[in-house]
Amino acid sequence: MTESSSTASVPCVAAHHEPSWREGLKTGMPSLFGIGAWGLVVGIAMIKSGLTIPQALGMTLVVFAGSAQLAALPLIAADAPIWVIFATALVVNLRFVIFSALLAPHFSHLPWRQRLMLGYVAGDMTVALFLQKYPSEAPQVGKLSYLKGLLYPNWASWQIGSIAGIFLGSTVPPEWGLSFAGTLAIICVMIPLMIGRPALCGVLVAGAISVLAAGLPYKLGLLLAVLVGMLTAMLIEETAEKWRSKRG
Incomplete structure (x- = not known):
């Protein structure tokens, strides 16, 4: 064979x-x-x-x-x-x-x-x-x-x-506070994914943007926060890769 x-x-x-x-x-x-x-x-x-x-x-x-x-x-x-x-x-x-x-x-x-x-x-x-x-x-x-x-x-x-x-x-x-329970559920899933500097920075930036843009109509602040957070994590990861390749 x-x-x-x-x-x-x-x-x-x-x-x-x-x-x-x-x-x-x-x-x-x-x-x-x-x-x-x-x-x-x-x-x-x-x-x-x-x-x-x-x-x-x-x-x-x-x-x-x-x-x-x-x-x-x-x-x-x-x-x-x-x-x-x-x-x-x-x-x-x-x-x-x-x-x-x-x-x-x-x-x-x-x-x-x-x-x-x-x-x-x-x-x-x-x-x-x-x-x-x-x-x-x-x-x-x-x-x-x-x-x-x-x-x-x-x-x-x-x-x-x-x-x-x-x-x-x-x-x-309704007094059980299910919206808060949903937030906790998301946090529990998110924390294991925040391994490494790029992911952590992306989450911090997304959190800051979501607070600053909370007043945008149709919850567009959430969409903006996710986009900026992802771009931040990708930029940091790319910069770190270039830095490691130069050192290597």
Whole structure:
């Protein structure tokens, strides 16, 4: 058997490599409760923002992105123009373009429909855990099963929590301060991502811009803060790379 034929056979074996699937499930298990709790908060927030139950169910199943949903909900409640809502959600979710680029070399051999499905169920923590396990792009038995063991339970946990929140939303007292709970949920997800100087500076700049631009109509201050924060982080990262290359 040649090296190329051996490599080509790896995906077929990986697709049925059950130990890898169970390993992925075990690795992602500690985060499932938190993901479900965050989904519960977002589900309740959708109902509290004025969405009907069918609309909220459609949003959680189609969008599957808590940060984008929480960013879009105040705009929907404020009757903001549709382009503002879509632009805000798009900018907030631009990090998934980076995630897809990081996963692409590992799974470029798969059919596009399968890659599209994996991209739909991918999340921040699951992609990070996969890349921690498989930093190399070289084909390995069990890669795909390990990724599925991370992604599918994560997706199910979110949907169960979110759907429960949707149906419970009308019964939860407003004095529980769910908007503050949603803010805490976002912070809990954001803190692990603030590793390194570029990300930290980007968050600090985005926070400052969001405060200074809070008075802009249609919550455009949020969109501006995200854009400026991302550009700041990219600029600092690029500057640091140039400085390291000169030193090297």
